[in-house]
Amino acid sequence: MLLKLMIMDAYQKTIQDLLQDLDITINGSQPWDIQVHQKYFFKRVLQSGSVGLGEAYMDGWWDCESLDQFFTKILGAELDKKVKGNWNVMLQGLKARIFNQQNRAHSKKVIAQHYNTGNGLYEKMLDKHMMYSCGYWDGAETLEQAQENKLELICQKLKLEPGMKVLDIGCGWGGFAAYAAKNYQVQVVGITVSEEQEKLAKKRCEGLPIEIRLQDYRDVDEQFDRILSIGMIEHVGYKNYPVYMKVVNRLLKDDGITLIHTIGGNKTGFVTDPWINKYIFANSLIPSAAQLSNAMEPYFILEDWHNFGLHYDYTLMEWLRRFKAAWPELQGKYNERFYRMWEYYLSSCAGSFRSRKNNLWQIVMVKSTYPKEYKSVRFLGKQPAVEVEK
Template sequence: MNTETLSLSSAQEFVTNIFYRAGITVNGPRASDIKVHNTKFYNRVLAQGSLGLGESYMEGWWDCEDLSQFFFLLLRARLDEAVNPATLALQSLKSKVLTLGRNDPYKIGQFHYDIGDDLYRVMLDKRMIYTCGYWRDALSLDEAQENKLQLICDKLYLEPGMRVLDIGCGWGGFLKYAAENYGIKGVGVTVSKEQASEAKKNCRGFDIDIRLEDYRETVGQFDRIVSIGMFEHVGKKNYLTFFKKAAECLTDDGIFLLHTIGNSEVSGAGTDPWIEKYIFPNSMIPSISHVATAIEGLFVMEDWHNFGPDYDKTLLSWFENFEHGWSKLQDKFDKTFYRKWKYYLLSCAGTFRARRTQLWQIVLTKHGLVNGYTSFR
């Protein structure tokens, strides 16, 4: 069926029936149902898939009281695979092409992280940690993020005086926490000018060197290496380069912890087209086989921990902060940005709730620890 040429009534019937298969009623009464304001929505979704779904939301063509649950239902029923597979195949091909070469490493910094620290101060926890929290025994976002930082320190077996490299250090939150609590010396690298500037202020008074630097340019030897939420920007064709650089910088008895979103379903699948265009250009979520292939001959895998459902809670907390703090941001960002950011946070929450994406912490050593490795949970 050529969905791009369907009449309005046929397109509406087609889309309505697809959503109904997931328990979503168009113009229905439940919070997870959608309300369509512009009838062009139906053909646009059929022609453009997830890109059309997201753009039409940004433009106010439809609304949903509970976006995260809408996406949970949609993705749990795998309806994304039922609409316009040709678009999905094209996006997958585009992703492979984009990750063939050395992408501009500073593009993502300028596009996403440099849009203003004021946004992230409103949205994030007090330490400005822009990655999944660890919600075991946590009652707030601040507690979940502190739990996560402590979990990483435990997994790294940190000791005073150790030299630690943070690849993709953000605003310096992890290095500052590790310096405060373990007395480490740190180097943090980021491709975001805004993050680098703020991280230097944040880590002032500690033996921490913050650099505006691509990880491929980093030199030195480190007892411990962490990369927390940066690997998603590396790209499949650069995975081996990434792990070779980590191995080069890690001491023979060192430990490397990789914290990354993961795709457990399809190796080589491209990033969602809407996310690629509006949130994280040139990004790619790695699969298990991507990581496994790239670390062969370089590292021993000591531990692989998945706590993906915790990202659902983290994203909901970020949205709650964003929503409550919008009055502080609306002079700088317009209504379209508000809808874009809401769609980003809540669609991602639904994705993790549906278990379509994961959150992994992977502990690696170069030769395997002689007495074995005991993990923490």
């Protein structure tokens, strides 16, 4: 028994040593300090890394008043790399290099896991356009305005004109399609592999020149003036980036413009965070600049690369606020463990953007046949006026 206690104390000391330089105290009084309720917490984290930390939170083994601040500190210091995790994590990395984790069958599994969770959750958490991606907060005071700014920014970057035919790859609930059709008088084909998204998108886009399809982008076979994807490349996987670029090149007219709106990583990787992979986005991958550049090189000319990753921090914190406010209505469908999982997910992601571990990129590309000079757009206004907890 004494030996067992000494080992448990050693686990705790190891965690304490890792946290002390970050001004994080175990059972301390600061908002970013962690409150540990289960003595086996320390062993679980050291054994299982990211998965152990996340699952322990879901199980109620620890709490933190301000999870987003906690994650900002540990991710900014790259503490996640110091707790490597177990052999299962390393095995996932090896599998990602050998196998195509984002083939057609796996892609449908990802959508079923996350986007088919239920439209009701997203209707409560998101803005009126139901945009499940980063807003553009220049001059915005509300989530609605930030998302409308983003939609307008994309439309301006695409140089939309009435009568154009637009392909929205991974159209979600039809937010961009509806905005572009109403405000720029274009025809939009929106494709998704989520049955839940397809049903609601069709309903939300009814009466507009929009066609919503349950279809994989690799099966599309027609020409478009403009092509875009918003928050979809993260599900493509690095083995399929060249395929994506080749398909878009085939579908895009010679004078067309294509845009990618994606989360981006500072360094090239081949797997996502293990906890995110297990509970949120299976087989997803945040691309690096090198991976995307190499894939686009044979097919496109790069015209614009815009980074506004800090805006995702504001967006995620507003989603978290709305999720918490709506919980009394949602908890009949979801249990307490789901609540803690979703809280952990949104808070940890906010910390990753605030610490500059992740970015948000909008990338504009054209073919070599594009006949005009492309002029970049930023749609800049005053700095965000929202109050964001730090």
